[in-house]
Amino acid sequence: MNRKVFFIVSLFVFIIFNLTTIAQSKKKSDAEIDELRGKVMCVEYKAFTKGETFFRLIPIKRVISDEYTIYNKDGSIFSHKQINGYKENYSISLYKYDERGNCIERIDSNYDEGITRSRVYNHIYKYDNSGNIIEESNYFNNEFSSKYYYKYDENGNCYESISYESENDSAFSKTLYIRDKDKKKVEWIMYNKLGDLDSRFIREYDNNGNVIKVENFNQEDTLPSVTFYKYNDKNDITEQSFFDNKTNTKYIVYKIKYKYDSKGNWIKGTKYNKDGSIEFIHKRKIKYYKDSVPAKSK
Numbered sequence: 001m002n003r004k005v006f007f008i009v010s011l012f013v014f015i016i017f018n019l020t021t022i023a024q025s026k027k028k029s030d031a032e033i034d035e036l037r038g039k040v041m042c043v044e045y046k047a048f049t050k051g052e053t054f055f056r057l058i059p060i061k062r063v064i065s066d067e068y069t070i071y072n073k074d075g076s077i078f079s080h081k082q083i084n085g086y087k088e089n090y091s092i093s094l095y096k097y098d099e100r101g102n103c104i105e106r107i108d109s110n111y112d113e114g115i116t117r118s119r120v121y122n123h124i125y126k127y128d129n130s131g132n133i134i135e136e137s138n139y140f141n142n143e144f145s146s147k148y149y150y151k152y153d154e155n156g157n158c159y160e161s162i163s164y165e166s167e168n169d170s171a172f173s174k175t176l177y178i179r180d181k182d183k184k185k186v187e188w189i190m191y192n193k194l195g196d197l198d199s200r201f202i203r204e205y206d207n208n209g210n211v212i213k214v215e216n217f218n219q220e221d222t223l224p225s226v227t228f229y230k231y232n233d234k235n236d237i238t239e240q241s242f243f244d245n246k247t248n249t250k251y252i253v254y255k256i257k258y259k260y261d262s263k264g265n266w267i268k269g270t271k272y273n274k275d276g277s278i279e280f281i282h283k284r285k286i287k288y289y290k291d292s293v294p295a296k297s298k
Contacts, residue, residue: 027131029075035235038263039289042070048281064280073289076101089113102127121145130156157183173198197221208235227253234264254279261286 031040047065066083080093089112096105108121119141126135136148144167151160161175171193178187184205190198200221204213214227223245230239236258243250252274259268269282 030077031071031075035265036071036075036286037265039073040071040075040265041287041289042068043287044068044285046283048283049279074101076103084110098127100127100131102131128152132156132158206231210235210237232258234258234260234266236266236269263288 034043036043045065045067046063049062049064068081070078070080072078076097077093077095079095081090083090089110091108091110093106093108095103096107098104102125104125104127106123106125108123109117110119112118122139122142124137124139125133128134130152132150132152134150134152136150138145138147145165147164147167149162150158152158157177157179159177159179161177163173163175164171173193174191176187176189176191178189179185184207185202186205187200187202189200192198197219199219200217202213202215203211206212208231210229210231212229212231214229215223216225216227217223225245226243228241228243229237230241232238237256238258239255240253241250242253254274255272257270257272258266261267263286265284265286267284267286270278271280271282273279
């Protein structure tokens with residue numbers, strides 16, 4: 001989601017993660033990017049909230065997210081299904097790969113009432129010889145939607161992306177990615193079609209590639225706030241805190257406690273508000289390929 005479940009709304013961010021994280025000598029699989037351990041075959045994910053009660057006596061669980069992801073044996077994603085509120089309304093993403101294992105196309109289909117395929121999004125990717133995405137073309141119901149071009153340095157780090165909203169458009173938006181010499185800090189600078197500064201933010205990473213600090217600057221290029229993240233020894237987020245520069249105060253936004261299986265993958269995450277109340281409960285059922293030792297909860 002990194003593409004962790006608590007921050008990922010969709011799997012679209014897999015490109016952005018690869019472009020902005022610290023360059024690796026070995027390209028990570030989708031399962032590794034999702035911080036999954038072992039030969040994972042599929043993951044069923046659900047998130048619940050307990051904000052309602054039945055006649056003020058029985059707490060009611062409300063499903064706020066319902067997803068199902070299937071992985072190939074090499075760790076690449078085969079398909080992803082997300083239910084949107086009701087079982088009859090859902091979206092399915094299918095992935096196509098070339099002989100080198102690069103995802104060359106993703107097809108996102110939305111279904112209404114379980115039958116009608118109402119909206120189809122196609123995402124087509126091109127790569128250089130090093131396996132870096134250099135071009136992304138997006139289509140909505142077979143009509144052009146947008147196109148992105150990416151440039152990389154000799155270490156495989158993306159330093160520039162350009163986006164077009166029309167096939168014949170000469171104007172474009174541009175994003176620059178600037179890294180420090182230790183590659184633990186990345187600055188994103190975004191310009192609009194007029195060439196004016198739109199926004200920028202800075203991400204800082206720990207030695208494991210986890211984002212630990214985010215500075216979001218507004219259009220006036222001032223810094224109203226800073227966000228901090230903490231992780232456990234399995235690189236799962238355990239806390240998010242927020243510093244308000246206007247009031248000079250820092251407070252905890254949420255904390256997360258996990259339960260793991262024997263592979264070291266979390267199967268339950270409880271998210272707490274700053275007052276200690278439960279906001280969400282996240283659960284995952286993980287199945288592994290047969291040549292992998294079955295996991296047990298612990």
